Amino acid sequence: MSETPPDLTIQLRSKPRLLSSVRGMVLSLTQRVGFDENACGHIALAIDEALANIIRHGYEHREEEPIHMSIWVLQGEAKGIRIMIEDEAEQVDPELIQGRDLEDVRPGGLGVHIMREIMDDCRFEKRQQSQGMRVIMEKYVNPGRPDGSSLPSSTQET
Amino acid sequence: MTAEENLPITIENSDGTTVLKPSGDVDLSGAPELRARIAEVFSDPPARLVIDLSEVPYMDSSGVATLVEGMQLANQAGATLVLAGMQDRVKSIFEIARLDTVFKIAEDLTAAKEL
Numbered sequence: 536m537s538e539t540p541p542d543l544t545i546q547l548r549s550k551p552r553l554l555s556s557v558r559g560m561v562l563s564l565t566q567r568v569g570f571d572e573n574a575c576g577h578i579a580l581a582i583d584e585a586l587a588n589i590i591r592h593g594y595e596h597r598e599e600e601p602i603h604m605s606i607w608v609l610q611g612e613a614k615g616i617r618i619m620i621e622d623e624a625e626q627v628d629p630e631l632i633q634g635r636d637l638e639d640v641r642p643g644g645l646g647v648h649i650m651r652e653i654m655d656d657c658r659f660e661k662r663q664q665s666q667g668m669r670v671i672m673e674k675y676v677n678p679g680r681p682d683g684s685s686l687p688s689s690t691q692e693t
Numbered sequence: 694m695t696a697e698e699n700l701p702i703t704i705e706n707s708d709g710t711t712v713l714k715p716s717g718d719v720d721l722s723g724a725p726e727l728r729a730r731i732a733e734v735f736s737d738p739p740a741r742l743v744i745d746l747s748e749v750p751y752m753d754s755s756g757v758a759t760l761v762e763g764m765q766l767a768n769q770a771g772a773t774l775v776l777a778g779m780q781d782r783v784k785s786i787f788e789i790a791r792l793d794t795v796f797k798i799a800e801d802l803t804a805a806k807e808l
Contacts, residue, residue: 551721552722555718555722576782580753583753591755645757649754653789
């Protein structure tokens with residue numbers, strides 16, 4: 536994980552009604568970073584989906600559980616934003632966190648697909664503590680890395 | 694955090710068509726209300742259900758899942774489900790989820806009644 540302290544940290548409880556406030560904050564921040572209106576909306580959606588996944592699956596709709604959110608504003612050639620969202624729910628194998636086959640039209644299972652579709656990087660990890668998962672997502676203002684690759688090699692989707 | 698923050702939804706019936714109109718964000722917080730109202734409509738299925746999304750500025754996968762459930766209920770009832778008046782940001786999530794070709798989508802309420 537990044538050794539630089541985050542530019543912004545937010546601690547929130549797992550209440551669905553807080554999601555709109557987080558989206559508002561993300562829209563404002565991403566606009567200031569330099570993303571266009573469409574990208575700002577998409578980033579807010581990806582973060583919303585990450586939080587909703589934690590509330591739905593990690594905490595099974597319990598509303599008083601902790602969620603930790605850290606945001607880094609990325610400068611330089613890879614200008615953009617990195618978001619890390621951590622929970623204290625039961626750990627699962629990150630390899631098992633997959634978006635569903637879109638040909639299979641049914642309710643549910645779209646959140647991870649949306650996160651991976653929108654963000655330039657999206658990876659799930661177990662936290663180092665005995666419980667809890669984290670998701671780390673990055674989005675660049677100018678897609679394509681300075682070296683010409685689409686994503687850092689260590690973060691390619693499996 | 695009061696009941697006032699729940700998703701307001703109106704339902705109107707005329708000539709075999711029911712128009713269900715939510716006003717606000719359909720996310721993890723608002724989707725349960727929409728799900729309940731769609732289920733209520735299909736307790737006595739109309740020939741056509743139009744969900745007017747013109748006053749929905751935001752939807753996440755919870756909302757999309759609710760509409761997929763609605764489509765399944767409509768199919769079981771032999772009814773037609775049409776989504777009308779989608780704002781661009783909402784349309785975008787249907788495109789990302791590749792559901793924009795699965796639903797009947799109309800530009801507005803008038804067009805929805807003719808589909």
